[in-house]
Amino acid sequence: MPGSSSTLRLPTVAHAGEFGLINAIRSILPQGSHVIVGPGDDCAVVRGQETCPVISTDLMVEGRHFRRDWSPAADIGARAAAQNLSDVNAMGGTATSLTLGLALPHDLPAAWVMEFVRGFAEEAGSVGASVVGGDLTSSDTLMLAVTVLGSCPAPPVLRSGARPGDTVAIAGRQGWSAAGLALLERGVSEPQELLKAYHRPTPPYAAGPEAARAGATVMLDVSDGLVADARHLAQASNVVIDLWTDELRLVGPPASGPAGTGVDRMQCILSGGDDHPLLACFNRTAELPDGWTQVGAVLPADGGQPMVTVDGEAYDGPAGWTHF
Numbered sequence: 322m323p324g325s326s327s328t329l330r331l332p333t334v335a336h337a338g339e340f341g342l343i344n345a346i347r348s349i350l351p352q353g354s355h356v357i358v359g360p361g362d363d364c365a366v367v368r369g370q371e372t373c374p375v376i377s378t379d380l381m382v383e384g385r386h387f388r389r390d391w392s393p394a395a396d397i398g399a400r401a402a403a404q405n406l407s408d409v410n411a412m413g414g415t416a417t418s419l420t421l422g423l424a425l426p427h428d429l430p431a432a433w434v435m436e437f438v439r440g441f442a443e444e445a446g447s448v449g450a451s452v453v454g455g456d457l458t459s460s461d462t463l464m465l466a467v468t469v470l471g472s473c474p475a476p477p478v479l480r481s482g483a484r485p486g487d488t489v490a491i492a493g494r495q496g497w498s499a500a501g502l503a504l505l506e507r508g509v510s511e512p513q514e515l516l517k518a519y520h521r522p523t524p525p526y527a528a529g530p531e532a533a534r535a536g537a538t539v540m541l542d543v544s545d546g547l548v549a550d551a552r553h554l555a556q557a558s559n560v561v562i563d564l565w566t567d568e569l570r571l572v573g574p575p576a577s578g579p580a581g582t583g584v585d586r587m588q589c590i591l592s593g594g595d596d597h598p599l600l601a602c603f604n605r606t607a608e609l610p611d612g613w614t615q616v617g618a619v620l621p622a623d624g625g626q627p628m629v630t631v632d633g634e635a636y637d638g639p640a641g642w643t644h645f
């Protein structure tokens with residue numbers, strides 16, 4: 322199999338060729354012991370789990386989800402993996418395998434692809450998951466399609482099932498990535514910790530299974546925006562979710578971070594996506610697992626509309642990302 326180093330010396334993916342690139346990618350993908358057949362055959366074959374299999378898929382498009390002039394290739398790869406691993410986390414599960422579809426412009430540097438795959442595999446490896454296959458095609462627009470497979474407890478933690486009186490809690494950072502994104506949009510390159518939060522999200526991978534064990538009644542990962550995603554919980558559970566700004570500040574970016582840049586910290590917290598914290602509800606008598614902070618409470622919809630309120634008031638500000 323031609324090694325990655327020879328492909329790295331080739332200027333573009335067109336020079337490397339489809340199978341040159343596949344071989345180079347394969348050569349840098351470690352495979353876990355659960356992988357019976359990794360990349361190279363018609364399908365990957367992975368050993369079954371005793372608990373329920375979970376599966377999720379996500380698309381990423383250059384310009385929409387990432388920019389090559391903003392982020393190094395390895396960071397874009399790590400984000401693509403994190404975004405998918407986080408969905409498994411949100412079910413209380415653990416990811417085991419990923420596939421990676423790449424639609425690549427002809428003139429894309431081969432070295433960019435290899436760095437991207439390295440970052441992707443590194444993030445997957447951080448939770449013990451293997452990249453077991455994928456697909457390549459050419460396209461004028463750089464696009465990624467990632468599918469993740471994992472296992473989750475039975476019953477899994479869904480979006481429906483929150484009950485009035487439940488505690489609303491969050492694990493992980495919220496609003497940091499949005500603050501970093503807002504800084505990049507303004508051409509500001511400080512503070513580094515916010516830019517880094519955008520480039521390399523750090524989803525709390527241990528928190529999902531822990532919350533499931535602790536009896537979380539509902540859970541999701543915040544990918545579009547806190548209020549937008551909390552609305553999914555409110556609607557699926559037919560309740561009101563009241564979020565508390567004083568407590569949310571504890572998981573948000575530091576006050577000093579966006580100060581003086583015109584970036585509104587609370588707006589980043591309420592409507593920012595891409596950090597992939599977990600938002601869950603717990604019975605109010607349950608002790609929150611380590612790493613979880615109470616940021617609100619579940620109230621009855623009382624014949625009215627399920628909705629998200631902020632500090633007890635109706636909220637009609639920015640809620641999160643929508644594609645259309």
Ligand SMILES: Nc1ncnc2c1ncn2[C@@H]1O[C@H](COP(=O)(O)OP(=O)(O)OP(=O)(O)O)[C@@H](O)[C@H]1O
Nearest residue numbers: 377378379380404405408541542543544545550553
């Ligand atoms: N084209 C589609 N066909 C079938 N189901 C879809 C399609 N697009 C989305 N869905 C389903 O709709 C639900 C919401 O999708 P969405 O992509 O918003 O997931 P999410 O977890 O809320 O966000 P993210 O993708 O950012 O993690 C998921 O259960 C998903 O499988």
Ligand SMILES: Cc1ncc(C[n+]2csc(CCOP(=O)(O)O)c2C)c(N)n1
Nearest residue numbers: 379384385386387388544545594595642
């Ligand atoms: C360059 C650039 N511009 C904008 C954003 C913000 N953004 C894009 S899509 C999305 C929601 C999740 O997408 P999906 O629902 O498709 O998973 C968010 C928060 C970004 N990350 N990078």
Ligand SMILES: [Mg+2]
Nearest residue numbers: 408411542544
């Ligand atoms: Mg999700």
